[in-house]
Amino acid sequence: MTLSTDEVNRLKTAPAVEGVLPVLHSRWSPRAFSDRDVAPADLAKVFEAARWAPSSNNGQPWSYLVGLRDSSTHSKIAASLAGFNQAWAPNAPVLILGVTRTTFAYNGGANAYALYDLGAATALLVVEAAALGLAAHQMAGFDHEAASQALEIPEDYALGSVIALGYQGEPAMLANERLLAQEVAPRQRKPLKDFVFSAWGSPLDLK
Numbered sequence: 120m121t122l123s124t125d126e127v128n129r130l131k132t133a134p135a136v137e138g139v140l141p142v143l144h145s146r147w148s149p150r151a152f153s154d155r156d157v158a159p160a161d162l163a164k165v166f167e168a169a170r171w172a173p174s175s176n177n178g179q180p181w182s183y184l185v186g187l188r189d190s191s192t193h194s195k196i197a198a199s200l201a202g203f204n205q206a207w208a209p210n211a212p213v214l215i216l217g218v219t220r221t222t223f224a225y226n227g228g229a230n231a232y233a234l235y236d237l238g239a240a241t242a243l244l245v246v247e248a249a250a251l252g253l254a255a256h257q258m259a260g261f262d263h264e265a266a267s268q269a270l271e272i273p274e275d276y277a278l279g280s281v282i283a284l285g286y287q288g289e290p291a292m293l294a295n296e297r298l299l300a301q302e303v304a305p306r307q308r309k310p311l312k313d314f315v316f317s318a319w320g321s322p323l324d325l326k
C-alpha cells in the first residue's frame with residue numbers, strides 16, 4: 120500500500136508563506152511519470168518561460184535539445200543517464216538536455232556566467248511546467264561525454280542538466296523500494312537563517 124499522487128502532492132507541498140507564489144511551494148521533482156504525452160502548445164509555454172529569463176549581458180546562452188518519446192534524441196539522452204536515473208527517467212515522455220554556450224555570440228569572449236544563466240532559465244522552465252500541471256525533474260546524473268558525442272553538441276557548449284518532463288504518475292509504478300521511499304519522503308530545506316546573512320554567518324533580522 121503506497122500513497123496516491125494526490126496524497127503525495129499534499130505531503131510534498133511546502134508550508135505556504137503569504138505573498139510567495141503558491142507554485143513555488145507545490146513544485147517538486149517526482150520520479151514516477153505517467154504515459155500521458157505533453158501537448159506541443161504546453162511544451163512551447165515551458166520554453167517561452169526559459170526564453171524570458173534574465174542573463175548576463177542578455178547573452179541568452181542556453182539551448183535545449185528535446186527528445187520526445189520514441190525519437191532518437193529521447194533514446195540518446197536516456198542512454199547517457201546514470202543507472203540510478205535510468206531506473207525511472209526514460210519513462211518520461213520528454214527528456215531534455217540543457218546546454219549553454221560558453222562564449223558570447225557578440226565577441227567570442229568567455230562567458231563565465233553561461234551555466235548560471237542556463238540554471239536561471241531552467242528554474243523558470245520548471246516553475247512554468249509546475250504551473251501548467253506538468254512534472255519536471257532535473258538530473259546531473261548522466262555521462263556528459265557520452266551525451267555530447269551522441270547528440271553532437273558543439274565544443275564551445277557546456278552541459279547543464281537533463282530534465283525529465285511529463286505528467287506525474289502513481290508512486291507505486293516505481294521500480295524499487297528506494298525510489299518509492301524518495302517519492303513519498305517530505306521535502307527538506309534549510310531555514311532562512313542558515314543562508315540569508317546581514318554579515319557573514321549572522322542571520323539577517325527578518326522580523
Ligand SMILES: Cc1cc2nc3c(=O)[nH]c(=O)nc-3n(C[C@H](O)[C@H](O)[C@H](O)COP(=O)(O)O)c2cc1C
Nearest residue numbers: 146147148149203204256257258259260261280306
Ligand atoms: C542540477 C540538479 C541536478 C540534479 N540531479 C539529480 C539526479 O541526477 N537524480 C535525481 O534523482 N535527482 C536529481 N536532482 C533533483 C534534486 O534531488 C531535487 O531537486 C532536490 O532533492 C529537491 O527536491 P524537490 O525538487 O522535489 O524540491 C537534481 C536537481 C538539480 C537542480
